[in-house]
Amino acid sequence: MPLSDDDVREILRIIDESDLDELRIETNGLRLYVRRGGAPPREEPEAGGDERRLIEAPKREEPPASGQEASDGRAAEGASGSDGALTIEAPMVGxxxxxxxxxxxxxxxVGSRVEPDTVVCLIEVMKMMNSIRAGVSGRIAEVCVENGELVEYGQPLFRVEPDR
Incomplete structure (x- = not known):
């Protein structure tokens, strides 16, 4: 039985909420290896070419006290704090x-009005497109990454001037 997209999301959620640092799943020719932080071990592909998927689980991070968390994305208060802008961060690597x-x-x-449920971008992980929602209300002040760029977990994607 192959793993569905929902299965992979559920595995990542369980890893994120647990004390596990590493998980391996092998089923019907599919090997899934998830490791929290650090570089994965090097493995040479076996003859027969079974498919391997590597997912790096997000590092544990306490959400900011004054930030809001979106359903798919993460919004955190800007580091400077002086301009009051919020940052929409990548909730995954992709x-x-x-x-x-x-x-x-x-x-x-830039200038677009967003609500918490507004889709602001897609992040592709393992040929799976994930819709990222704003998680905040306001106006897009800055697009922080280029189209087609690889993003890391927690990397700023957009800066948003929140509604007052």
């Missing part, structure tokens, strides 16, 4: 896309 398809209009631009 490839950042501003639009649904090449040549399509971006989900948001």
């Amino acid at each position: 490839t950042f896309y501003r639009a649904e398809a090449p040549g399509a209009r971006p989900y948001v631009e």
